[in-house]
Amino acid sequence: MKAREQFRVPDKFTLDDADAARQPLGDGSKAGDKECTDDVLERINDLQTMLYAQRKHKVLLVLQGMDTSGKDGAVRSLYSKISPVGLRTAAFKAPTELEAGYDYLWRVHRHVPAKGEMVVFNRSHYEEVLITRVLKQIDGKECRRRYAQIRDFERMLAETGTTIVKVMLHISKSEQRERLQARIDNPKKQWKFDQSDIDQRKQWRAFQRAYEEAILATDADHAPWYIVPADSKPHRDLAIARLLLETLESLKLRWPAPDASLATLKIR
Amino acid sequence: MKAREQFRVPDKFTLDDADAARQPLGDGSKAGDKECTDDVLERINDLQTMLYAQRKHKVLLVLQGMDTSGKDGAVRSLYSKISPVGLRTAAFKAPTELEAGYDYLWRVHRHVPAKGEMVVFNRSHYEEVLITRVLKQIDGKECRRRYAQIRDFERMLAETGTTIVKVMLHISKSEQRERLQARIDNPKKQWKFDQSDIDQRKQWRAFQRAYEEAILATDADHAPWYIVPADSKPHRDLAIARLLLETLESLKLRWPAPDASLATLKIR
Incomplete structure (x- = not known):
């Protein structure tokens, strides 16, 4: 089964019902998943070189997920x-004062892919309907207005040649506990820990509801959402790689036509 | 011998005398160089995480070199x-119309590292004293004015906390012939080939002289130039990794002090 079918968000769902430990791809072993991922990434690399050479398509991968869900690891x-x-x-942290002076799509728009590029958003404009909603910086009405704005923005990107893949890295609450604890206990990881991680964990359910609502409101065939189970890091990487590969394969990429005048050229 | 001593540009030199096939590091085998590079990169990764966690230092690696000298491969x-x-x-290609509307340091300045960051310039402001000089878009007087501007710019960066490492990837003219020919002959690489590659190859000596002059004019202890022999790709990668590692080691990086209040914290 294609990863794009496996993980595509259904019309109705709750994250509580989505098993974050599910491993439908690979053979269930970490080493096996790692090896598969390497193979898939090598194929992506070939296609991506073709994408770059052809300078026709643009690919945007949006990564969202709770703290410790593995966005950085997935990019790596x-x-x-x-x-x-x-x-x-492009990694989007809390907006700077400069950024906050503009509309919330401004800083995001600056980083969308150009022709031939593949761009990964590590967090994105979706933060503006997630954390802002949970912290009640915006009300329901404003949030729905933003869903519509985001739909419009992404439709425009798609219509102008951007292939969009949106991934929510879905971890369980217990897995997050272990990862946060590891950050606290490991002196080499403690710098990653922030008090806000705990505050947000306390609002776990509210965040899950905000994700569900935002995902359902903005899922579209030209900007599909995938829920990737992320309790297993190797399987998470494999799932993202497979989603990307299938997406690139669907573009029917080709090498630019060879230049006949070069056929006999010898460099001196 | 430290790589920083091995490759640091001497007070007087010509590129003709610098052997592009020299392999002073490693055991002379590709596999050995690759393995060494992996080890060195793992150590850089640890130090770089510390750099990021500490958010105190900034590191800038400038990569310059003739076409096919391996800048992209080195970044990879x-x-x-x-x-x-x-x-x-940050990769700097021919300036866009927008970029050309500003002074030549403008687009470069936007991409310098912030605290905790390591940034690689794939080509740089040095193009503005290299190709522009060879193509006679600027005369000798303007070129010398730019050397001084670049010295001032880099001194400012260094004085404000940036550690600068400048690398010229030095390939031989015959190695470039082979690499250009491979681009032409391989349908998967032909898109990389551009007629200007040949035009520039015809001016090989002029480019080498422009490099020598620019390097000598802008080498400084706070912004040192290294000439890295680049006919061997694995050795090139090893040399750059070693230069970076030694540079990071010289910063005496430390993990941020642990937060005592977290010592007994248990996540629920």
């Missing part, structure tokens, strides 16, 4: 095999 | 092991 996995020449990452 | 090697969270790349 991609770079382990894909050439950074055509792969770019 | 870094990403194979170093987390992209704190590693950023």
Whole structure:
């Protein structure tokens, strides 16, 4: 079964029912998943080089997920095999004062892929209907207005040649506990820990509801959402790689036509 | 011998005398160089995480070199092991119309590292004293004015906390012939080939002289130039990794002090 069918968000769902430990791909072993991921990434790298050479399509991968869900790790996995020449990452943290002076799509729009590029958003404009909603910085009415704005924005991107893949890395609450505890207990990881991680964990249910609502409100065939189970790191990487590969394969990429005048050229 | 001593540009030199096939590091085998590079990159990754956690230092790696000298490959090697969270790349191609409307340092300045970041420049402001000089878009007087501007700019960066490492990837003219020919002959690489590659190859000597002059004019202890022999790709990657590692080691990085209040914290 294609990963794009396996993980595509259904019309109705709750994250509580989605098993974050599910491992439908691979053979269930970490080593097996890692090996599969490497193979898939090598194929992505070939296709991505073609994407870059052809300079026709644009690919945008949006990564969202709770704290510790593995967004950074997922990005790292991609770079382990894909050439950074055509792969770019934009990480969106809390908006700076400058950024907050603009509309919330402004800073995001600046980083969308150009022709031939593949761009990964590590967090995205979705933060503006997630954390802002849970912290009640915006009310329900404003949130729905933003869903519509986001739908419009993404439709425009799709209509102008951008292939969009949106992934929510779904971890269980117990897995998050272990990962946060590891951050606290490991002196080399403690710098990653922030008091807000605990505050947000306390609002776990509210965040899950905000994710469900935002995902359902913005899922579209031209901007599909995938719920990737992320309790297993190797399987998470495999799932994302497979989603990307299937997406690139659907583009029917080709090498630019060879230049006949070069056929006999000898460099001196 | 430290790589920083091995490759640091001497007070007087010509590129003709610098052996592009020299392999002073490693055991002379490709597999050995690859393995060494992986080890060094793993250590860089640890230090880079510390750099990121500490948010005190900024590191800038400038990569320059003739066409096919391996700038893209060198960047790729870094990403194979170093987390992209704190590693950023800025590639500078021919200036766009927008960019050309500003002074030549404008677009470069926007991409310098912030605290905790390591940034790689794939080409840089040095193009503005290299190709522009060879194509006679600027005369000698303007070129010398720019050397001084670049010195001032880099001194400012260094004085405000940026550790600068400048690398020229030095390939031989015959190695470039083979690599250009491979681009032409391989349908998967032909898209990389551009007629200007040949035009520039015809001006090989002029480019080498422009490099020598620019390097000598802008080498400084706070912004050192290293000439890395680049006919061997694995050795090139090893040399760059070693230069970076030694540079990071010299910063005496430390993990941020642990937060005592977290010592007994248990996540629920």
